Amino acid sequence: MIRISRSGNIMSLMLKPLCIVLLLFAQFGLVWLKSNVTTLEYNISNLEKKKAECLKERKILFAEKAGLQSFESIESSLSGDYGFVFPDRVKVIHVKRQKGSLPYKASLERRQVGGP
Amino acid sequence: MNKKRWIILNTIIIFSFFAVFLRLIDLMILNHKLLSAKAKQQHIKAEDIQARRGAIFDRQGRELALNLELESLYCEPEVINRDDKNIKKLASAMGKEPEVIFTKIPASGKFAWVERKLEPSVAERIRELNIKGIGFMNEAKRIYPKGRLASHILGFVGVDNQALEGIELQYDRYLKARGGKIFFGRDAGGRTLSPGIDKEVKGNNIVLTIDEGLQGIVEKEIEKAMLKWKASAASVIMMDPFTGEILALANRPSHNPNDAGNYRDFEKKNRSITDLYEPGSTFKIVVGVAALEEKITGPDTLYDVSQGGIEVGGKIIRDVHKHGVLTFKEVIQKSSNVGSIMIGMKLGKEKIYKYARLLGVGEKTRIDLPGEVSGWIHPPERWSATSIGAITIGQEVAVTPLQILRAYSAIANGGFLVRPHVVSEIISSEGQMLFSFADKEKNRVISQKTAKTFRQILKGVVWEGGTGGSASVKGNEVAGKTGTAQIIDPITKRYSKQKYVSSFVGFVPADNPRFALIVVVYEPKGQIYGGVVAAPVFRDIADKSLSYLDIPREDNPYETLLVVSR
Numbered sequence: 164m165i166r167i168s169r170s171g172n173i174m175s176l177m178l179k180p181l182c183i184v185l186l187l188f189a190q191f192g193l194v195w196l197k198s199n200v201t202t203l204e205y206n207i208s209n210l211e212k213k214k215a216e217c218l219k220e221r222k223i224l225f226a227e228k229a230g231l232q233s234f235e236s237i238e239s240s241l242s243g244d245y246g247f248v249f250p251d252r253v254k255v256i257h258v259k260r261q262k263g264s265l266p267y268k269a270s271l272e273r274r275q276v277g278g279p
Numbered sequence: 280m281n282k283k284r285w286i287i288l289n290t291i292i293i294f295s296f297f298a299v300f301l302r303l304i305d306l307m308i309l310n311h312k313l314l315s316a317k318a319k320q321q322h323i324k325a326e327d328i329q330a331r332r333g334a335i336f337d338r339q340g341r342e343l344a345l346n347l348e349l350e351s352l353y354c355e356p357e358v359i360n361r362d363d364k365n366i367k368k369l370a371s372a373m374g375k376e377p378e379v380i381f382t383k384i385p386a387s388g389k390f391a392w393v394e395r396k397l398e399p400s401v402a403e404r405i406r407e408l409n410i411k412g413i414g415f416m417n418e419a420k421r422i423y424p425k426g427r428l429a430s431h432i433l434g435f436v437g438v439d440n441q442a443l444e445g446i447e448l449q450y451d452r453y454l455k456a457r458g459g460k461i462f463f464g465r466d467a468g469g470r471t472l473s474p475g476i477d478k479e480v481k482g483n484n485i486v487l488t489i490d491e492g493l494q495g496i497v498e499k500e501i502e503k504a505m506l507k508w509k510a511s512a513a514s515v516i517m518m519d520p521f522t523g524e525i526l527a528l529a530n531r532p533s534h535n536p537n538d539a540g541n542y543r544d545f546e547k548k549n550r551s552i553t554d555l556y557e558p559g560s561t562f563k564i565v566v567g568v569a570a571l572e573e574k575i576t577g578p579d580t581l582y583d584v585s586q587g588g589i590e591v592g593g594k595i596i597r598d599v600h601k602h603g604v605l606t607f608k609e610v611i612q613k614s615s616n617v618g619s620i621m622i623g624m625k626l627g628k629e630k631i632y633k634y635a636r637l638l639g640v641g642e643k644t645r646i647d648l649p650g651e652v653s654g655w656i657h658p659p660e661r662w663s664a665t666s667i668g669a670i671t672i673g674q675e676v677a678v679t680p681l682q683i684l685r686a687y688s689a690i691a692n693g694g695f696l697v698r699p700h701v702v703s704e705i706i707s708s709e710g711q712m713l714f715s716f717a718d719k720e721k722n723r724v725i726s727q728k729t730a731k732t733f734r735q736i737l738k739g740v741v742w743e744g745g746t747g748g749s750a751s752v753k754g755n756e757v758a759g760k761t762g763t764a765q766i767i768d769p770i771t772k773r774y775s776k777q778k779y780v781s782s783f784v785g786f787v788p789a790d791n792p793r794f795a796l797i798v799v800v801y802e803p804k805g806q807i808y809g810g811v812v813a814a815p816v817f818r819d820i821a822d823k824s825l826s827y828l829d830i831p832r833e834d835n836p837y838e839t840l841l842v843v844s845r
Contacts, residue, residue: 222348223399226345233426234425238495238499252831
């Protein structure tokens with residue numbers, strides 16, 4: 164003879180509504196997840212639009228920078244406004260940073276070209 | 280509830296469900312195809328993947344050709360209200376006459392361009408007008424941020440970004456990208472869902488051998504020369520004589536590739552490789568090199584040119600100035616026609632022809648730019664009685680400036696004929712190197728000894744007493760040759776007495792050349808000689824370029840260092 168305890172009866176009684184509640188939660192969870200994914204997709208889409216705008220702006224700035232750095236533009240502004248000229252190679256001073264020396268010192272050296 | 284009501288209620292419910300069921304059959308089975316297509320149309324949006332051309336950089340990575348994203352204005356003729364008020368507003372925002380706008384809007388149809396690639400400020404002004412039936416579409420506009428700089432090398436594209444000239448055309452298959460379509464979802468409000476894919480594909484980038492700094496120097500000096508000599512045209516090419524890398528190439532007249540449609544054809548022509556000219560005395564290199572290679576002469580062999588003229592095929596060819604007895608070196612240094620013809624006659628026409636072909640005359644250099652012509656030199660069997668005299672001094676032969684530069688580069692580099700090129704690398708849009716120029720052919724055309732001897736002779740041209748003294752650069756030795764050639768008058772079919780081509784070609788520093796340079800000035804006014812017209816242009820370009828490249832002066836073996844420490 165099988166004896167079913169009272170507590171077992173209560174469990175089996177609670178199992179069915181619990182399953183239904185769980186199923187409902189799972190359903191809502193899925194819907195919630197799907198709606199969140201969609202919201203994220205909208206957000207990403209908006210960010211992509213912003214990114215495209217920024218890239219567009221960046222391209223314009225790049226082009227402007229390239230134009231400003233052109234030989235013609237630099238030469239005309241420097242030679243016109245500031246009197247810069249192409250350097251005579253004798254008067255060129257090469258600046259070289261020396262490692263491991265005392266700080267804030269500068270000295271002029273004359274070095275044989277092609278020498279050691 | 281009584282039974283009757285119960286039956287009615289049940290019947291209504293059953294019929295309602297039945298109606299829903301029928302509607303479902305209608306939606307899901309009978310009209311499934313039509314409705315699903317309609318839904319797809321409403322929810323799925325297709326957009327073109329924007330295909331953008333790759334960028335073009337100089338050898339230091341400085342941008343020479345880029346893309347901008349601009350908006351193009353279109354209209355829907357069936358929707359737009361063509362009343363005066365709207366069009367006037369639109370015209371004023373675009374800075375145009377209303378009649379011009381009217382002509383662009385057809386009376387019927389679904390789509391018509393109003394204006395392509397608008398300035399961002401203009402697009403904004405139009406958007407604020409809020410006119411029904413007009414819209415904007417993003418398009419890429421090719422821009423050349425340095426303007427005219429290197430315009431003949433870069434070439435240009437059309438309004439639909441189709442390659443039309445220069446590198447743009449030659450390397451189109453690498454630069455252009457293939458677009459395609461992208462699909463993504465959208466809701467009833469028109470909001471789009473991210474497809475998670477890049478909406479833009481880029482072509483490969485190209486790195487040129489051109490140096491913007493050197494190109495700038497060349498452009499500036501060629502412009503000055505054009506103004507000074509009121510010339511009809513001019514060409515300058517700077518090349519690394521060892522590798523064939525073109526460091527700078529400029530022509531005048533020129534054009535701005537940003538606005539190429541507004542220029543005439545002759546302004547867009549890259550005459551450095553498409554135009555032929557008779558090289559004049561710069562061609563004496565052929566006879567000189569051949570004579571040394573064939574051991575017909577030595578540098579100090581004497582030639583009596585004191586008569587000032589020589590008869591060839593019944594025609595007397597004269598020197599510009601009378602000389603006495605000249606060594607072979609002096610024949611080249613003073614550019615004696617008589618001396619050169621004497622050497623040419625000793626060589627014979629077959630040998631002259633052989634060395635001309637060896638030095639690349641009459642064949643394309645295979646530079647990677649479109650439109651190159653091969654030039655010509657007739658085979659010996661077609662030479663007339665006077666041809667040996669004419670060809671020796673650079674007449675009856677047609678070359679491009681690049682061919683002459685290549686021949687002189689063979690002297691500079693010890694005897695190899697290099698392949699000129701303007702592209703050094705092709706890099707994918709992700710930064711991966713796809714191709715790098717590598718010419719494995721080492722085409723020796725003359726011996727190292729002859730190249731060395733002739734280099735010494737060419738140095739003499741720039742020394743005192745030579746024809747190219749004004750090409751000398753302070754601090755570094757120049758080796759080169761002047762050239763002055765008459766132009767054939769197209770009307771009389773005879774050599775013109777007014778129209779000349781003046782040129783100077785050489786390399787510097789002479790013993791360890793960093794670049795070879797040719798300057799060709801067409802139809803200068805006031806002066807005609809290469810030593811007067813072209814040599815100073817060579818000097819100015821060379822001087823600045825040596826400074827730019829930081830090449831030390833040979834007369835100053837010391838460089839000053841400012842040593843700074845932290």
